[in-house]
Amino acid sequence: MTTHKLLLLPGDGIGVETMEEVKAIVSFMNEEGLASFETEEGLVGGSAYDAHGKAISEEHMKLATESDAVLFGAVGGPKWDGVPYEVRPEAGLLRLRKDLALFANLRPAICYPALAAASSLKHEVVEGLDILIVRELTGGVYFGEPKEITDLGNGQKRGVDTQVYETYEIERIGRVAFELARTRGNKVTSMEKRNVMKSGVLWNEVMTRVGREEYSDVKLDHMLADSGGMQLVRWPKQFDVIVTDNLFGDLLSDIAAMLTGSLGMLPSASLGAPDERSGKRKAMYEPVHGSAPDIAGQGIANPIAMIASLAMCLRYSFGMVELADRLEKAISDTLNDGLRTKDIMSEGAREVGTREMGAAILAKFRG
Numbered sequence: 001m002t003t004h005k006l007l008l009l010p011g012d013g014i015g016v017e018t019m020e021e022v023k024a025i026v027s028f029m030n031e032e033g034l035a036s037f038e039t040e041e042g043l044v045g046g047s048a049y050d051a052h053g054k055a056i057s058e059e060h061m062k063l064a065t066e067s068d069a070v071l072f073g074a075v076g077g078p079k080w081d082g083v084p085y086e087v088r089p090e091a092g093l094l095r096l097r098k099d100l101a102l103f104a105n106l107r108p109a110i111c112y113p114a115l116a117a118a119s120s121l122k123h124e125v126v127e128g129l130d131i132l133i134v135r136e137l138t139g140g141v142y143f144g145e146p147k148e149i150t151d152l153g154n155g156q157k158r159g160v161d162t163q164v165y166e167t168y169e170i171e172r173i174g175r176v177a178f179e180l181a182r183t184r185g186n187k188v189t190s191m192e193k194r195n196v197m198k199s200g201v202l203w204n205e206v207m208t209r210v211g212r213e214e215y216s217d218v219k220l221d222h223m224l225a226d227s228g229g230m231q232l233v234r235w236p237k238q239f240d241v242i243v244t245d246n247l248f249g250d251l252l253s254d255i256a257a258m259l260t261g262s263l264g265m266l267p268s269a270s271l272g273a274p275d276e277r278s279g280k281r282k283a284m285y286e287p288v289h290g291s292a293p294d295i296a297g298q299g300i301a302n303p304i305a306m307i308a309s310l311a312m313c314l315r316y317s318f319g320m321v322e323l324a325d326r327l328e329k330a331i332s333d334t335l336n337d338g339l340r341t342k343d344i345m346s347e348g349a350r351e352v353g354t355r356e357m358g359a360a361i362l363a364k365f366r367g
C-alpha cells in the first residue's frame with residue numbers, strides 16, 4: 001500500500017477544534033489498514049504569527065510543497081486585528097494557495113436530505129440540491145498589482161486593489177469546470193461582470209471560446225454575477241457547475257453555504273495543475289468557513305465541512321473513491337439519526353457538540 005504524506009494545518013479558532021475530528025478519522029484509517037497516511041502537523045495563521053512572527057514559516061511552506069496533500073482548518077480572528085497586513089493570519093492561507101499554484105477551488109454545495117427536511121427555506125428550493133462552484137483561486141483582485149494604500153498628501157489616502165486576469169488563467173479554470181460538468185449535469189454557468197469590468201469582458205470571451213471549441217457537448221450559460229447571486233438564492237437548482245473568479249467565487253460560495261443549512265457544511269478542494277510527468281496535483285483541502293471567533297473554544301463548531309474536506313481529499317488526491325463515498329454516507333447517516341450541532345439545530349433533533357458529532361460520524365464510518 002502506498003504511503004501518502006498529509007500535512008495538517010489546523011490554524012486558529014475552530015480550525016483547531018474541527019481538525020481534531022479529522023485526525024481521529026485519519027488514525028482510524030491507518031489503524032484498520034484502510035489507507036496509509038504519514039501525517040505531520042504545522043502552524044499557520046495567527047498561531048504561526050504568535051510563534052514566529054509570520055503567517056506561515058518557510059519550514060512549513062516546504063513541508064506543504066513536499067506533502068501529497070494539505071488539510072487546512074481555518075485562520076484569523078480579532079486577536080490579530082492589529083498585526084501588519086503582510087503577516088496577518090489570512091496571508092498564510094493566500095501564500096499556500098499562490099505558491100502551490102492551487103488555481104482551482106471546488107466548492108460543492110449539497111443539501112443533505114435530513115437538513116432539507118428541516119430547512120427554513122422552501123423545501124422545493126433545497127431538496128436534492130447539489131451544485132458545484134468552481135472558483136478561480138490564484139488570480140483576480142486577490143493578487144493583482146498594484147495593491148497598496150498611498151498617501152495623497154492632502155489628508156487623503158488612496159486604497160488600490162487590481163483585478164487582473166490573463167487568457168491562460170481563464171482557459172484553465174474553464175477547462176476544470178467543463179470537465180467536472182461532464183461528470184455531473186453537463187451544464188456550466190459562467191459568472192462575471194462584463195458590463196462593468198474589462199476582465200469580465202475577457203472572462204466571458206475566453207469562456208465562450210473554450211466552450212465552443214473544446215466542450216460543445218456541455219451547455220454553457222453566462223450570468224452577471226450580481227443577478228447570479230440573486231438566482232442562486234431564488235432557484236439554485238437551475239445551476240449545475242458555476243465557474244467564476246476569485247472574489248465572486250468567495251461571495252457566492254458563502255451564499256450557497258446557507259442553502260445547505262450552514263457555513264459549517266461546506267467543504268472545498270483547492271487543486272493545482274497535474275504534474276506533466278507524474279500526473280500528480282498539488283492540493284489543499286479546506287472548509288469554506290473561517291475561524292468563527294464568535295464560537296471558538298466552546299466545543300460547538302460543526303466539524304462536517306472539515307470532515308467532508310477530508311472526503312474530498314480521499315477522492316481527488318488519492319482516488320480512494322469508496323472510502324470517500326463511505327465517509328460522505330457516514331455524514332449523511334449521522335444527520336439522518338437526528339444529530340445536529342448548534343448551527344444546524346432544528347426542532348426535534350438532538351443538539352451535540354463538535355466532539356460528539358465527530359465521534360458519531362466516525363462510528364458510522366467504522367460501520
Ligand SMILES: NC(=O)c1ccc[n+]([C@@H]2O[C@H](COP(=O)([O-])OP(=O)(O)OC[C@H]3O[C@@H](n4cnc5c(N)ncnc54)[C@H](O)[C@@H]3O)[C@@H](O)[C@H]2O)c1
Nearest residue numbers: 074075076077263264288289290291292294295301302343
Ligand atoms: N479559510 C479560512 O481560513 C477562512 C475563511 C473565511 C474567513 N476566515 C477568517 O475567519 C475570521 C472570522 O471570519 P468571519 O466571522 O467573517 O467568518 P466565519 O466563517 O469564521 O464565521 C461566519 C459565521 O458562521 C459561523 N460558522 C462558521 N463556521 C462554522 C462551523 N463550522 N460551525 C458552526 N458555525 C460556523 C460562525 O460562528 C459565524 O457566525 C476572519 O479573520 C476571516 O478572515 C478564514
Ligand SMILES: CC(C)[C@H](C(=O)O)[C@@H](O)C(=O)O
Nearest residue numbers: 076090093094250288289290
Ligand atoms: C480568509 C480568506 C482569505 C478566504 C478568501 O477570501 O478566499 C476565505 O474567505 C475563503 O473563502 O476561503
Ligand SMILES: [Mg+2]
Nearest residue numbers: 250251254288
Ligand atoms: Mg470566504
